[in-house]
Amino acid sequence: MKPRLTKRRISLRIADCLGAVLALGLIVVLSATGLGPVPALAAVLTPGTGVWHLSPDAGTATSGTLTLPGLQQPGTVAFEPDGATHITAATDQDLFRMTGYVDARFRLVQMDLERRQAESKLAAVIGQNGLSSDEFEDNLGVMRTADRDWTQMGPNDPARIALESYSQGVNAAIDQLKAAHQLPTEFKLLGYTPAPWTPLDSLGIQVLMTQTLSYSDSALPASYLAKAFPANVFNALYPVVADNPQTPYDPGPYKKLPLSPLPVMVDPGPSGPSGGAAPGPQAAGSGGPFGQLISRVAALPVNAQHYIGNSNAWAISGSKTASGQPILAGDPHLQLTLPSDWYQLEATSPSYHFTGVQLPGIPLPIIAKTNSISWSVTSSEHPVTLYYVEKTSASRPGQYYYNGSWRTMRTENYTIDVKGKHPVNYQVAFAAQGPVMQDQGYTAAVWWAGSLPSDDIDSMLKVMVSTSFIQFKDALKGWLAPALNFVYADNKGNIGVIDAGIAPQVPGHNISLPLPGDGSADVAGSIPYAALPTAYNPPDGYIASANNREVGASYPYEFSTSYNFADAGYRAQEIVEQLSKPGQQTPQMQQQLQASLTDSLAQGLVPQVIKAMEGQPMTAEQRQFLSLLSSWNGWMGTNSPQAFFFQKYLGVATYAAFGPWFKYYKVPDGWPQAPLALKPTGENFSSSILASDLEAWAQTDPDNPLFSLPDGTSRDAADVLRTAYTETISMLTKSYGTDFANWDYGKHNSRIFPSLLSVPGFNYGPIEADGDSRTISPAVPILAPGPAEGPTEGTTLVNNNKTSVPTGVVTAGASFRFVVNWGTGATTGVLPGGDSENPISPWYSNGITQWLKGEQQPLLEGPAAEKAATIKWRFTS
């Protein structure tokens, strides 16, 4: 019998077909566009165009001939086996083109994410998590500044030409990667392709780096301390110049010159007429005037503001070196991300030749050696971020009081795309001094030097062709922000330093604290260039800069204070101590010094502790450990129980000394990134300042009244140090036992080199950490995106100890080490990372091992580099 096409059968067939269409439709949607959190599967998983298609930077580079449209003449890029890169160009513009190409081939994800951060476009690709950063950058005005700088560059401006050439190179690489379906995995997973690169992107990254190095909110938490304490107590605890020994490289005498003009507002401001209502006043009791602001800043990416600037740079005159010629040593301190902030290369063109490091996204070196000169940089930590408290009124929404009358805040509206959601409208309000960085209620307009019109790129181009300190200093006149100490040594036997950058002044007001926004404390000008800290061939034969205050107490201008935000000076103290020793300095000694783990504060305080315990009744553990402490030289090494003791002791002692006063004056708790309340453990906004007070007063002012208690109980330094010693030993014994081997520093402090993408699987570490924030080779905790306990997969601890490391995860330190020996012209260096951002590339983290050992390798140049290079790209147009 033939089966009949019954109605039921027909219905079943139709249902079958519909089901098939739905199934296919679903899989096609998932393939083409993705759904919710699922990315477009086809783009990710298809063999030829998905993640499997091996990206060219998944391995080392391979030799070949490449085309770079726009190239004026053929050029080469050569790679050594470890990735050290050497670019040789026949024209200057080709040099920037090829630099752009190399940067894009190895760091495209890094560059794209950084320009997105600068341009408030992070949320467009990563969703809601990027929104607070985007809002912040719109508020601060990174791209308002970059836009204005680009607009002001004339057609023949060398900076414009360099940026345009660089962009051509980047775009050539992007186009080739797109055509070959070899864009990095992250673009495929996030479901977008990078837009063409423009000079504006480079300028945005430049302003973002300025923000990282100079945008500081120290004035805000300091204001709470200044309000809580009486003036005499505040000034004693937080002096202008820290009380421990200081080593300014410019000790004076100083010139008092008229200020250079600066505008009241440096932000370019809104582009059009204001519209919409500005935020009204905040309800009282919501964490104080800056509570919300600090909380917002706390939620930002770690490079959004200045958390670490602990760089070192020093130069030694030929009179003190074995060769008779200067030595320059530099190590900038940043978050030690993978990939690094830096790309190390040698570059040669008709006008330029340098060996050094540049920031991917910007075509020029920041630290380098040329044929004639060399320089390295440290942050000059004086206030360039001023906060103006605006007077507002609930009855006058959108207005502020300025120069005797109520004014309406100007506004600018932004639309922020958020992946997977509706775009967000964001409004920025402007008072007279700058953008208002607050959501509701209390308002603080921000004057930030980074918003000034920038000549940084032009300045650096001139630096690259300077052949003397005079030319070098002249070239840096246009360098406005970030304020950096440029430490210098040349092939003619000269050393020098100039603190280049704007230093705003508000006569009659303390710029380290928030200022009234009513017009009475507007910026009057900047310290003129001729009066900025500088030194040239000093009689001592060396110059050292380690973020310490560059000038003495008699400097006739408002400058850094201990709380905003100069380093206390312990690294500088150790550097100066070593450089001032008799004998001749060699480059190898500088490499060792860059890796030094000596804590000068420990060297100053521990003898006072030992002295305080003399003749005191002690338990067996206390006596035994005191004996260990007596033989300790302040070295914060991984196998040192004394180092761990000291790390804990400092918190306990500072709390013992000053905690009662913090309680007495009801200092508020503070916020996650700026905790104010003093506790016996953990970092605090004032930790480093109070520690320097303790050390200095223990030596020079042991009867300081602040050692006594608020209730009148008399104490001196010895009492405090003694109490802290017994408490610390008791705490450590209770937690870790009496076997001092369990107190080894490295068992309780770990280091991670975190992935820039915050993917724990791409971290290096955790490994045992050595050093602290005061050692020349610093270890600074900023964030730990990966697990803080236990090793991450694929890594092993140094001693194969796979037990938890629960305390002290450090993620920042010397991001590059560099020593130039003008006796031979040779340079050594090491980058704790590699050229490539691809985690499976052998050039991803290959420099870390050498860095951990404190070693450096020769940075080859010219024929030596030619000989060592095993991979070559030949470029044609």
Added chain:
Amino acid sequence: MTALDVRPLARLGTAVRTAGLSHRLWWPATACLVALVELGAGALGLWWVTAAVGAVVGASALRKRLWALTAGTAVGWLAGILLQSGGQTIQIGGVVSAEVFNARSLGWLILVVAVVYALLLALAGAWIGASARRLTARNRARPARPMAAEPAAAPDPAAEPEEASNV
């Protein structure tokens, strides 16, 4: 012929069967053909070809067509992935799994996901093809056993060979 007339494909299946190819060999041969097509298409990023091949196979009257399709798709995609990744398949998968699952050791899982995805594409296509075939199928007579001395009837051009439906 209607737009969805799949009778030629069905006749192809019949022709293949009656061409003398051992029935044990035709489905591995089909699998190989599928694998080659998808290897080539995958290299060009033409992911939709997998669904299209599935539709063709699903619409055909070939026996064990599902086995052929899944085997061919899996082999084709796996081979394509291995070739494209240059020996770093698991490492690349590990990068993806680190970013997606926070676990770099699950690179193999990404490979599995890729193959499963390919199979889903192919099977979705096969379902469409088979549905189309069923939708356009008319009542079909089972082929009668040959009987002696009966005059041969004119072949019905609309007749289709009956077969068990397994899609």
